[in-house]
Amino acid sequence: MYDLRVLRDNLDAIKSQLGPRGSDVAWDDLRALLEKRSSLTVTVDTLRHELKKGSDNVARLKREKQPADAVMAGMKAVGDRIKDAGERLRATEERIAEITLRIPNVPHASVPVGTDAASNLEVRRVGSAPAFGFAPKAHWDIGEALGILDFGRAAKIAGARFAVLIGLGARLERALINFMLDLHTTRHGYQEVLPPFMVNRAAMTGTGQLPKFEEDLFKLRDDDYFLIPTAEVPVTNLLREEIVPNDRVPIRYTAYTPCFRREAGSYGKDTRGLIRQHQFNKVELVAFSRPEDSYQELERLTGHAEAVLQELALPYRVVTLCTGDMGFSAAKTYDIEVWLPSQSGFREISSCSNCEAFQARRASIRYRRKDGKTDFMHTLNGSGLAVGRTLIAILENYQQADGSVTIPHALRPYMGGVERIVKS
């Protein structure tokens, strides 16, 4: 979403910067609507001015016991014209919002151009794939054999794309959540937040899930609430319609929440295992920064997500998403991909984005600059990390020939000292 004046004056530039990302935007309609809005605004403001002066006149005449009927009749007519023009202005602004709320963010200049994941750019690789003296198994085989993962019963009580964690499996998930939160709060300087797992329509619009992606969300039937698809939504919206004092910036929050996604349109993908679930746990990192610092903040935040994998000694790589693979609100995104032996490949475990002022404009998230003026902050978010996928990576990378799984050292204090999961 854009400042309407900036949009009106730079429509062509923005259109070309968006390239294919803006292909389904009604640019010509928008141009006409913006011009209509400008002229209607002038009309309404002028009429209001006239009405105000006229009404003051009526007050004066009445005080002086003079007849005011003629002026009142004239102002009645002006009032009707205001009502009429105001209604058209309101309708115009509504249509502008319908269009602009569906325009994605403009990619940063450093983002590679491309239409799909093939154009993503690998930035670095950390750690090396473990060597197995046997054929590594997939996490669902490992987990079900150990009795810590149950998809059948999950399907019975809920349906497809749900899982039940049992015993040390559940313990491992909980250990990961606590480990990640502790790392980010004690060593990386984030403040822990535990937000609602449902939010209203305004919050979803603020971060960009609505209006365009409503079909991806779980929505309550009797209330206008949505289950959050990521903690980014409640946590970023914490500062919606606020002006933050200068000395409080930057602000960094971390939050554990479950995330709920309908996964509409991904019917054939990742049907086995924990990779793609309707409900999964995630520890999120959210930062609000000064515009001039946000790209430094993105590197920082991405580093904090990587630190989790480094502590767990899991091999991974970082890629810069190309323009066609980025999310709606992002100006630049790094994906962190963890090594999964069963797939002999890397799989997304974190996505770290700088949304620049895109969400801040939608949600009116501002700060007080040193010079006293208000300005939009830049908002950033990243998974730190997706907990379920981290559990997958541990099961697969730490699996042993006998089917057991060793626990990474950093996690053992969180596992009550358990060093290995064996079949019970």
Add this chain to the structure above:
RNA sequence: GGAGGGGUGGCUGAGCGGCCGAAAGCGCUGGUCUUGAAAACCAGAGUCGGGGUAACUCGACCGUGGGUUCGAAUCCCACCCCCUCCGCCA
């Protein structure tokens, strides 16, 4: 779910339908005074949209949205939120 009370500027809190963008106090910023600080005194200070290079100027904003009226913070309606009591509940 039922009954009642209330939402005004950073905060507290006034506000007869017109002279109210809004008293007063606190807090804040600048100045005078002081070796420095405090106190006292003086001055300033909201957000958004439009126009202008600028000084400046016009409009909107008193929870949100409608309505009545020449004119609404003030009257009417709906909704949202907060508080108190009752019921229910972890």
